Amino acid sequence: MTTVVGSLLATLPGDRYTDPENFRREQERIFETEWFCAVRSADLDKPGAYRTVQVGRESVLITRNRRGELRAFLNVCRHRGARLCTEQAGEVRRSLQCPYHAWTYDLDGKLTAAPNLTRMPDVDRTAYGLHTVALREWLGYAWVCLSAEPPSFEQTVMGDVADRLGGTDVIGHYAIESLALGRRHTYDVAANWKLIIENFMECYHCATIHPELTDVLPEFADGFAAQYYVGHGPEFAAEAEGFTVDGSAGFDRLPGVPDTHDRRYYAITIRPQVFVNLVPDHVIVHRMFPMAEDRTVIECDWLYAPEVIAAGADISHSVELFHRVNVQDFDACERTQPAMASRAYRDGGVLVPSEHHIGDFHTWVTDRLTDPG
Numbered sequence: 001m002t003t004v005v006g007s008l009l010a011t012l013p014g015d016r017y018t019d020p021e022n023f024r025r026e027q028e029r030i031f032e033t034e035w036f037c038a039v040r041s042a043d044l045d046k047p048g049a050y051r052t053v054q055v056g057r058e059s060v061l062i063t064r065n066r067r068g069e070l071r072a073f074l075n076v077c078r079h080r081g082a083r084l085c086t087e088q089a090g091e092v093r094r095s096l097q098c099p100y101h102a103w104t105y106d107l108d109g110k111l112t113a114a115p116n117l118t119r120m121p122d123v124d125r126t127a128y129g130l131h132t133v134a135l136r137e138w139l140g141y142a143w144v145c146l147s148a149e150p151p152s153f154e155q156t157v158m159g160d161v162a163d164r165l166g167g168t169d170v171i172g173h174y175a176i177e178s179l180a181l182g183r184r185h186t187y188d189v190a191a192n193w194k195l196i197i198e199n200f201m202e203c204y205h206c207a208t209i210h211p212e213l214t215d216v217l218p219e220f221a222d223g224f225a226a227q228y229y230v231g232h233g234p235e236f237a238a239e240a241e242g243f244t245v246d247g248s249a250g251f252d253r254l255p256g257v258p259d260t261h262d263r264r265y266y267a268i269t270i271r272p273q274v275f276v277n278l279v280p281d282h283v284i285v286h287r288m289f290p291m292a293e294d295r296t297v298i299e300c301d302w303l304y305a306p307e308v309i310a311a312g313a314d315i316s317h318s319v320e321l322f323h324r325v326n327v328q329d330f331d332a333c334e335r336t337q338p339a340m341a342s343r344a345y346r347d348g349g350v351l352v353p354s355e356h357h358i359g360d361f362h363t364w365v366t367d368r369l370t371d372p373g
Contacts, residue, residue: 008350008351008352008353009350009351009355009356009359010347010348010349010350010351011348011349011350011351011358011362012194012348012362012365012366013345013346013347013348014339014340014341014342014345014346014347014348015340015341015346016194016365017192017194017195017293017294017337017340018192018293018294018337018340018341019293020292020293022293022369023192023290023292023293024057025369026193026290026365026368026369027056027057027290028056028057029368029369030056030272030365030368030369031055031056031272031273031290032055032056032057032058032146032147033145033146033147033151033368034145034147034151034156034271034272035136035143035144035145035150035151035153035156035157036055036056036143036144036145036146036272036273037141037142037143037270037273037274037287038051038053038055038060038062038072038141038142038143038144038287039051039053039062039141039142040140040141040142040181040301041070041137041140041141041142041177042140042180042181043089043181044062044063044064044070044142045064046064046091047064047065047066047067047068047107048063048064048091048092048093048094048107049063049064049089049090049091050062050063050064050085050089050090050091050092050096051063051088051089052075052085052087052088052089053289054289054291055144055146056146058074058075058146059074059075059076059083060072060073060074060075060133060144060146061073061074061075061084061085061096061130062135062142062144063092063096063107064107065106065107065108066094066107070135070137070142071107071108071109071132071135072132072133072134072135072142072144073109073130073131073132073133074130074131074133076130076131077098077100077101077103078103078111078128078129078130078131079098079100079101079103079114079128080100080101082098082099082100082101084096084098084105084130086099092107094106094107095107095112095113096130101114101115102114102115105129105130108129109129109130109131109132110125110126110129111123111125111126111128111129112125133145133146134146134147134150136153136157137177138153138157138158138177139171139176139177139276139285140176140177140178140179140303141285141287143157156271157270160268160269160270160271161268161270161276163230164230164231164266164268164269165230165231165266165268166230166231170231170261170266170278171268171276171278172256173254173256173257173258173261174254174256174257174278174283175254175255175256176276176283176285176303178306179254179282179283179303179304179305179306180303180304180305180306180308180309180310181301181302181303181309182282182302182303182304182308182309182315182319183301183302183315183319184299184300184301184302185299185300185323185326186297186298186299186300187297187298187300187326187327187330188295188297189295189296189297189298189330189333189334190294190295190334190337191294191295191296191330191333191334191336191337192290192293192294192296192337192340193272193273193288193290193296194361194365195333195336195337195340196288196296196298196329196330196333197269197271197272197273197288197361198358198361199329199332199333200267200269200275200286200329201269201355201357201358201361202354202355202357202358203220203223203224203354204223204352204354204355205332206220206221206223207220207221207222207223209328209329209331209332210325210328212245212321212324212325213321213325215237215240215247216236216237216240216243216244216247216321217234217235217236217237217265218237219234219235220234223354224354233261233264233265233266233278234264234265235263235264236263236264236265242281242317242318243265243279243280243281243282243318243321244317244318244320244321245317245318245320245321245324246317248317250279250280250281250282250317250318251281251282251304251305251308251313251318252281252305253280253281254280254281254282254305255305257280261278261280262280263280264279264280265277265278265279266278266279269361271361271364273287273288273289273290274286274287274288277322281304281305281308281318282302282303282304282305282315282318283302283303284300284301284302284303284322285300285301285303286298286299286300286326287299287300287301294337298326298330300322300323300326302315302318302319302322
């Protein structure tokens, strides 16, 4: 429940951003139970390609099988618990082999071979296969869920998009699953994951630290974030030709984007760790990987029409705009993180009226950490 201080809402107390035990509970009750956006599907472009990602306290292995389907498993050998794949990304020919005792699994997770296994007929190769993790593909990304009974994907992931945009039809116009990766930046941020979400959800800070962004989106200078209004997308400045660092022209509008969404920017938070940014000629997707109570790794993808990337077009002006925004935001979060341990923030801070939706996020987090009953 959100606390009211005078006419303002209270934030979470400071220890929610610094306490290792609180972070462990978040790993267990949020990141290990909710749908988690793990990898871009196109990164695994052939059978045997794999990536490993940290989801809560688990390493999850995602690979493409011989039928071209994505599969996800806990990255743990069933023999003695060794890490099966030790690299973040790689490719195998037909099987996954543990580097410790050579237990071998096919790309569907079935145990297929092991030294002396023929002399152990009582070992059930199916029962001792890799632990499967639930996987869904949407927007060109693979989402995984560690829960034995995953929540409804439609009500949670797609529901967050629908709540922000007034439905899921708007995001469908951008055909994100068909776009090509133009650039990827990885940021290692010394801040709690919640600070990063809170920062992304509000624009009270935009006039202070985002001069390039407010030049293109002047409405942001007034402190109201795009996510403050359901279905609202701030309009580009009259003199801005495109969503670029200097306001210069970008590229042709993505084919499905209608006139009503031209020259507008839409920001979406998909809890617990995804941001989607829609502009007429490209899409920016952030995936957060909370690593500790004071460390978060973020992969940010800039996605364009395939013909733009195939032609070798110069995308630097559009990439640079949001890269600067990212650096400015993450610097602000890193400046905030140390104060979370201060006695001055023991009881937290306050939210101004334009930040009311951050209070809703705090309630969402608190509800998931509260014991039932």
